[in-house]
Amino acid sequence: MNMRKERYRGTLPFALTQFGTSVLGAPLLYAPCKHKCKILAIAGIHGEEPETTFLLSRTLRLFAEPLQSTALILCANPDGMNLGTRGNARGVDLNRNFPTANWSSETTLSKATLESERVTELSPGSSPGSEPETKALVEIIRKLEPAEILSIHSPLACVDAPERTPLVSFLVKLSETEHKTDIGYPTPGSLGTWCGENSIHCVTWELPRLAPEILAQKFTEKLAHIFL
Ligand SMILES: [Zn+2]
Secondary structure, eight states, X not given: OOXXXXXXXXXXXXXXXXXXXXXXXXXXXXXXXXXXXXXXXXXXXXXXXHHHXXXXXXXXXXXXXXXXXXXXXXXXXXXXXXXXXXXXXXXBOGGGOSOOTTOOOSOEEEOSSSSSOSOEEXXXXXXXXXXXXXXXXXXXXXXXXXXXXXXEEOSSOEEEOSSOOHHHHHHHHHHTOOEEXXXXXXXTXXXXXXXXXXXXXXXXXXXXXXXXXXXXXXXXXXXXXXXX
């Protein structure tokens, strides 16, 4: 693995590629890989989870050149990140806006921490896949055809995936959390549900509730070894 010297790690090693545009006109960017994409890692689909973007960016910055078979989306919801909101600029939870068979127009509920109630209300969008960020994600996933998607969230501290693949086992061990095959409540229109309908194994990694710098310290070097 060609790693960068620490003094050069303050910037990204190469330019990212635009795959779409957000509601407010921000570029949606991804880091392509050299060969066929095995893993597509996605962070920042919820704007209130900036540590996911920080962790993925820190991991990418260890590398000196594009990765072999892992593509990365550092921030799937740049408007939400800019505003500090869970949803996008139209208040839509992008992770309930995917065009799945069970997409529902009902208000979605979410919780901020493991302990809290699911009381935060967000829109799932006006129709399945109504948001430009969701449409762009669907297009880039169809283009890259990854075998597995790693969707990074926080701070519920678990690994939610239908199957126990090597990636799931790795993340369970790395973050000392448990593997769940079901998050415990329905998630119509989620990326995970959409992946299931499209025969892509989706691993939702909920980071533990830790400061970004601690997450980076704990996880980046080891993550880099599976992002080859
Ligand atoms: Zn989330």
